[in-house]
Amino acid sequence: MTPLAERMRPQSLDTYVGQKHLVGEGAVLRQAIERGKIPSFILWGPPGVGKTTLAQLIAKLLNKPFYQLSAINAGVKDIRDAIESADKQNLFQGKGAILFIDEIHRFSKSQQDALLGAVEKGIVTLIGATTENPSFEVIPALLSRCQVYVLEHLSKAELIGLVDHALQHDDQLKTAEIEVAEYDALLLYSGGAARRLLNALELASNFRNPGEKLVLTNDKVRELIQQNAALYDKGGEQHYDIISAFIKSMRGSDPNAAVYWLARMLDGGEDIVFIARRMMILASEDVGLANPNALLMATTTMDAIRVIGMPEARILLSQCAIYLATSPKSNSAYMAIEKAMAAVRETGSLPVPLHLRNAPTKLMKELNYGSGYQYAHDFEGNFVQQENLPEGLSGSIWYDPGPNPGEEKVREKLRAQWKGKYKY
Numbered sequence: 001m002t003p004l005a006e007r008m009r010p011q012s013l014d015t016y017v018g019q020k021h022l023v024g025e026g027a028v029l030r031q032a033i034e035r036g037k038i039p040s041f042i043l044w045g046p047p048g049v050g051k052t053t054l055a056q057l058i059a060k061l062l063n064k065p066f067y068q069l070s071a072i073n074a075g076v077k078d079i080r081d082a083i084e085s086a087d088k089q090n091l092f093q094g095k096g097a098i099l100f101i102d103e104i105h106r107f108s109k110s111q112q113d114a115l116l117g118a119v120e121k122g123i124v125t126l127i128g129a130t131t132e133n134p135s136f137e138v139i140p141a142l143l144s145r146c147q148v149y150v151l152e153h154l155s156k157a158e159l160i161g162l163v164d165h166a167l168q169h170d171d172q173l174k175t176a177e178i179e180v181a182e183y184d185a186l187l188l189y190s191g192g193a194a195r196r197l198l199n200a201l202e203l204a205s206n207f208r209n210p211g212e213k214l215v216l217t218n219d220k221v222r223e224l225i226q227q228n229a230a231l232y233d234k235g236g237e238q239h240y241d242i243i244s245a246f247i248k249s250m251r252g253s254d255p256n257a258a259v260y261w262l263a264r265m266l267d268g269g270e271d272i273v274f275i276a277r278r279m280m281i282l283a284s285e286d287v288g289l290a291n292p293n294a295l296l297m298a299t300t301t302m303d304a305i306r307v308i309g310m311p312e313a314r315i316l317l318s319q320c321a322i323y324l325a326t327s328p329k330s331n332s333a334y335m336a337i338e339k340a341m342a343a344v345r346e347t348g349s350l351p352v353p354l355h356l357r358n359a360p361t362k363l364m365k366e367l368n369y370g371s372g373y374q375y376a377h378d379f380e381g382n383f384v385q386q387e388n389l390p391e392g393l394s395g396s397i398w399y400d401p402g403p404n405p406g407e408e409k410v411r412e413k414l415r416a417q418w419k420g421k422y423k424y
Helices: 028-035 051-062 076-093 109-121 156-169 184-190 194-205 218-224 237-251 255-267 272-290 293-308 313-326 332-347 362-366 405-417
Strands: 041-044 066-070 097-102 124-130 147-150 178-180 214-216
Touching: 028 051, 041 051, 051 066, 051 097, 051 124, 066 076, 076 097, 076 109, 076 124, 097 109, 109 124, 156 178, 156 184, 156 194, 184 194, 184 218, 194 214, 194 218, 214 218, 237 255, 237 272, 237 313, 255 272, 255 313, 272 293, 272 313, 272 332, 272 405, 293 313
Parallel strands: 041 124, 041 147, 066 097, 097 124, 178 214
Antiparallel strands: none
């Protein structure tokens, strides 16, 4: 039987729920659709807010051939096959096919490169869907050829409207005696995703006894749907909230909270590589030079879990999380690069001092490239005080050692070596 979420897919922009800033009367994307000519674009937004539905609806309204690929299981060959098929169809029908790529952020650079030519030549109009920031996940060459439209979370009123609309208009539910007395449990279970909300409604309605009226209260919904509001949705908002709690617990040196949030993610089926990758970032950003071995531990954990897999990987992840939570903390390396990059943005491309320049040719030597450079290993202690920054930035300090035993020793060393130049 066709699922309720599929049966309730809208057939017009007027019945499409949410995203009024894009498809409401006079909105930018709606105007393009009504003109019958849309650009290639990427839909960026949380799960369950209608990205796939909108792409399918656009193809239907414009009467264009529709090809759909999922980045989870499609390779370069699948992309090329779809483009070739679209090209042939365009040749005979001249309609201009739409190629929809779900989770486009999962495509590798080579897979995204395979799309470029077809988008440039107009063989396909690309519609990509992503839950991740396309600025980071989509290659610049492809991103520059696409508009980016941001989709928003559905409001509580819009979600309730979806439930009521399904009860009133679905062929199977409108004849059933079902009343929703309380919506909170259904909404909480859905995590704000329309698809999950309709799935929950359908699951609850399946328990109605023939001839009896089913009244859905919050308690009744929790009873009927075995997974309750504590469910972890690895594709939804809790994915971001719980990983945030996990990171902040380790940063806050709370191993008990860190292990709890780790358990929540593992119980919900979160990608263990994603968890390990975030611990690698924290090992450098928040533990940093207070305990340089933290990055080694996190990197080793990443390598090990890929070999071992679940369920045993949970032990390695727990060990690493506890180690990071109980390590001394320093964000000095993170702050150093942030300050340095701010200086670069402010001062621009300052010239490299002549004595630091490479001089591989005779002309460069004649121009004094490398002249006056002092080779550190020629001096006692393998150190010589010389200028290594561009003119105008001399004496600038971006690395400020943190207040921990390891970095206090570094501070003393820097004070001794750079006395008179850097004020540590």
